[in-house]
Amino acid sequence: MAASSTVFSDSYSATSRLLLPFRIRGFHLRRTLFLSPKSNKRSFVSSSAFASVAMTTETSSKLLDGKLIAKKIRDEIAGEIDGIKESTGIVPGLAVILVGSRKDSQTYVRNKKKACEDVGIASYEANLPEDCSEEEVIKHISKFNSNPLVHGILVQLPLPRHMNEEKILNAVSIEKDVDGFHPLNIGRLAMQGREPLFVPCTPKGCMELLHRYEIEIKGKRAVVIGRSNIVGMPAALLLQRANATVTIVHSYTKNPEEITKQADIVISAAGVANLVRGSWLKPGAVVVDVGINPVDDTGSARGYRLVGDVCFEEACKVASAITPVPGGVGPMTIAMLLSNTLSSAKRLHELK
Numbered sequence: 001m002a003a004s005s006t007v008f009s010d011s012y013s014a015t016s017r018l019l020l021p022f023r024i025r026g027f028h029l030r031r032t033l034f035l036s037p038k039s040n041k042r043s044f045v046s047s048s049a050f051a052s053v054a055m056t057t058e059t060s061s062k063l064l065d066g067k068l069i070a071k072k073i074r075d076e077i078a079g080e081i082d083g084i085k086e087s088t089g090i091v092p093g094l095a096v097i098l099v100g101s102r103k104d105s106q107t108y109v110r111n112k113k114k115a116c117e118d119v120g121i122a123s124y125e126a127n128l129p130e131d132c133s134e135e136e137v138i139k140h141i142s143k144f145n146s147n148p149l150v151h152g153i154l155v156q157l158p159l160p161r162h163m164n165e166e167k168i169l170n171a172v173s174i175e176k177d178v179d180g181f182h183p184l185n186i187g188r189l190a191m192q193g194r195e196p197l198f199v200p201c202t203p204k205g206c207m208e209l210l211h212r213y214e215i216e217i218k219g220k221r222a223v224v225i226g227r228s229n230i231v232g233m234p235a236a237l238l239l240q241r242a243n244a245t246v247t248i249v250h251s252y253t254k255n256p257e258e259i260t261k262q263a264d265i266v267i268s269a270a271g272v273a274n275l276v277r278g279s280w281l282k283p284g285a286v287v288v289d290v291g292i293n294p295v296d297d298t299g300s301a302r303g304y305r306l307v308g309d310v311c312f313e314e315a316c317k318v319a320s321a322i323t324p325v326p327g328g329v330g331p332m333t334i335a336m337l338l339s340n341t342l343s344s345a346k347r348l349h350e351l352k
């Protein structure tokens, strides 16, 4: 994720720069084996999004198709919302607060609005200028806190530098904290026997993806790369809650490769393109790549393309299952936001 990109930048920037020019292998025509979720049926899929990978690399990994699973989840949510509207007239609502004019944030917010629309969630928006005060942001949060049509409030991160993130996230009612970033929700996530009202969307999406592909977590060794508040730390807590033995690797870790190589499950949220090489992985490991790193690409319309933290073409020869970027964790994040908003509406209206 973009917001976690500082985690490794100190010690790995040099390495990642060296790795950036993606090595293109020969044009062996080999097809990627795609397994459908919850089935062992192997099918050859010539998905255009993965065509280049499928044509140039020999893959033994199962692809954890976040885009596909997210679509299923969104359909489930849309169905449930239809039912609720019909029987109660209640329309779940999500408010998004965007401060400043970062291009990437604007794109994310636009995508969230569209995703809400598609499933029948009403969206509310506050767009504030870069130089507005913390008080101004908090005023908008308070209005959404007391608006009964709003069941979820999301403050798009990162906030402008002059703002105290904790102070602002603290202002969101924990009952509407669909991002799960309120200190109380995070605190509860960290405590045995306590339940947060909301779990942060990206790590929740990672877990849901593992769950839908029936990947066992209990008793497994898991390594989380990165320790950001929005991904790495909550991902480690969720894995631990699912009874994995968890190690967090970060920018001060002495031998990240050796430690990562012991993991049955790797969740990488470092924000460094191609940090995790094939040699970092134990054969058969399950790899969830949270990184969304832009790399220059003159051949693409936007001038860049997105790559993960994991060197996909190497990893897919070693891992038993892996998420692609794009089309992996990203779409799951949005699906979890919709899911959190729906469950918030249900809780606030005491629906089953």
Ligand SMILES: Nc1nc(=O)c2c([nH]1)NC[C@@H]1CN(c3ccc(C(=O)N[C@@H](CCC(=O)O)C(=O)O)cc3)C=[N+]21
Residues within 6 Å of the ligand: 001, 002, 003, 108, 154, 155, 156, 157, 158, 179, 201, 202, 292, 306, 325, 326, 327, 328, 329, 330, 331, 332, 333, 334
């Ligand atoms: N309060 C807050 N909550 C967030 O959840 C939050 C945030 N702030 N700030 C920024 C990050 C980033 N994030 C993404 C969500 C979806 C995709 C996504 O769907 N990505 C597509 C690719 C999209 C493209 O091609 O541009 C994919 O991976 O397939 C990416 C990134 C949520 N974030």
